Amino acid sequence: MRPDFYTRIVLTVIALCLVLIACNQYVHPAIAAGAQDLFAGVQYVGHGEFYDSRSGEILVYGLSGSDAPGALLYKWKMPGPGVALTQEFDYYKSHPVK
Numbered sequence: 001m002r003p004d005f006y007t008r009i010v011l012t013v014i015a016l017c018l019v020l021i022a023c024n025q026y027v028h029p030a031i032a033a034g035a036q037d038l039f040a041g042v043q044y045v046g047h048g049e050f051y052d053s054r055s056g057e058i059l060v061y062g063l064s065g066s067d068a069p070g071a072l073l074y075k076w077k078m079p080g081p082g083v084a085l086t087q088e089f090d091y092y093k094s095h096p097v098k
Contacts, residue, residue, distance in 0.1 A: 048073075056080070057088075068095070 040056040048061040056078040062068040068091060075089035 059084070062091075 011097065024067060043050055043051045045058075050059045050061070051057075052059070053065045058074075058076040058078060059072060060074040062071045062073050066073075071091055072089065073091040076085045076089065077088050078085055
């Protein structure tokens with residue numbers, strides 16, 4: 001084989017492979033994994049506090065050392081920037097501490 005003929009064949013094969021790689025996303029589109037998960041957008045703030053960026057809710061759960069471990073203690077709603085928080089739930093108002 002002459003070097004010029006060999007170079008043309010190699011470059012043609014490389015070009016065809018690049019075309020196949022570029023067209024692969026249209027032939028076999030990738031499926032987004034876990035994009036609509038139940039907890040997508042929920043962030044752990046710390047000390048039993050969670051923030052849901054989708055709904056703007058701040059949830060506070062009781063820790064193991066509290067009088068209501070695992071229970072939802074407080075729930076606030078943050079409607080938007082510059083708008084005051086509104087409290088939607090207070091565990092201690094419905095369950096007074098004895």
